[in-house]
Ligand SMILES: O=P(O)(O)OC[C@H]1O[C@H](O[C@H]2O[C@H](CO)[C@@H](O)[C@H](O)[C@H]2O)[C@H](O)[C@@H](O)[C@@H]1O
């Protein structure tokens with residue numbers, strides 16, 4: 365079996381810290397099983413380029429990281445990746461702030477990744493690149509003569525061509541993905557949007573059921589919804605429920621029903637809209653006042669970006685308003701926490717909660733939704749209220765699916781979840797849990813890598829040059 369080299373902006377070095385972010389969570393077990401290299405950013409900003417990558421060896425995996433310079437961090441991470449690609453791929457053209465300087469920084473850092481990566485690359489390595497930070501990586505590697513099999517997985521949504529074409533320089537960025545052998549998406553919708561873009565905007569010709577001819581090669585497209593380690597997470601939750609941490613939370617609840625939300629502080633997660641829905645719930649279903657507590661765990665994220673600071677302020681104000689309006693001396697309706705929690709603590713809280721609120725405005729997958737399901741006691745499960753715009757809604761269709769923009773509808777769903785009869789809760793939970801076991805995290809990685817490795821090596825799979833411009837292709 366070839367050596368696996370995973371490349372992503374974030375690298376999950378196993379240092380025991382609680383970090384919020386699904387990409388790290390999803391890659392770690394796959395690499396642990398197969399071994400290999402995990403290459404990416406250290407998360408540190410350095411004064412100058414030393415050129416030295418740092419390596420940590422742990423359990424068959426070499427974690428190799430490089431620092432970014434302040435300018436790289438600003439232009440690549442805060443700039444083009446998170447102020448342009450993140451909002452646009454989450455359907456928020458209105459929030460994108462494009463500058464040519466940031467675009468330059470994006471390509472410069474991708475080039476820097478490649479220069480460091482090729483020091484450790486072997487010709488038969490299988491390279492798996494993750495996420496929107498590194499879209500041009502394969503093109504740069506190919507231009508430097510690397511013929512490895514290279515796959516790309518997009519963890520976040522891919523919007524329709526009508527939105528993608530609003531991305532400045534989309535003509536350079538999106539077709540760059542065709543230098544990968546396999547491009548994977550979370551849902552059918554994302555994959556179809558990408559295919560429509562390639563067919564209609566780039567004018568590529570289809571190659572079989574799942575690919576397109578591009579220059580002298582074929583790019584394959586696949587759907588690989590990220591899963592969780594379902595059974596392991598269930599065991600974690602079973603153990604965590606009796607820890608001191610969860611016992612302390614329970615004791616503080618005075619038998620009130622727990623509603624829980626866990627999200628990075630990100631506008632894509634729909635937190636203000638969710639809080640408005642909770643406010644509506646308290647207003648429209650007054651019998652529940654004093655009987656529920658909503659706990660929102662929201663670690664800060666991307667704090668140097670204005671939109672993230674804005675959303676932080678808005679959430680803080682909304683929490684204050686709700687507690688001020690509905691709170692009593694003996695009851696706080698809403699607890700809002702910015703501290704990141706360990707997965708074990710979260711697992712225990714999910715199991716104890718009666719309702720999980722996962723209502724992003726748009727989300728690639730949302731692992732919190734799947735973890736909430738995995739954590740439940742099958743004999744007495746809580747209910748998941750889930751946005752229809754989260755990738756997880758495809759598989760977890762037995763959740764109460766809601767439109768996160770409709771605060772009254774979400775309020776009704778919260779009321780329904782809290783009052784749901786045991787039989788219905790069990791049926792919904794069983795259906796969702798079965799969907800998770802059909803596609804857990806190990807299968808996700810195996811399916812992606814299996815598909816990547818089943819194709820003949822890139823250099824031998826050549827086809828006639830594709831049409832590079834023009835209208836739709838049948
Ligand atoms: O690295 P950060 O800027 O701190 O952000 C954290 C991660 O957020 C995003 O996660 C996504 O991947 C999840 C797993 O597939 C998916 O469930 C979720 O819907 C996505 O939003 C981002 O894609 C990662 O690159 C970041 O590391």
Ligand SMILES: O=c1ccn([C@@H]2O[C@H](COP(=O)(O)OP(=O)(O)O)[C@@H](O)[C@H]2O)c(=O)[nH]1
Pocket residue numbers: 382383384385386387389626627628661663703704705706707710729730731732733735
């Ligand atoms: O305090 C926290 C908050 C979140 N998470 C984890 O971070 C991941 C978040 O992934 P998700 O796909 O829900 O969203 P993302 O943040 O990647 O957009 C999940 O595994 C959470 O359990 C965590 O470990 N501690």
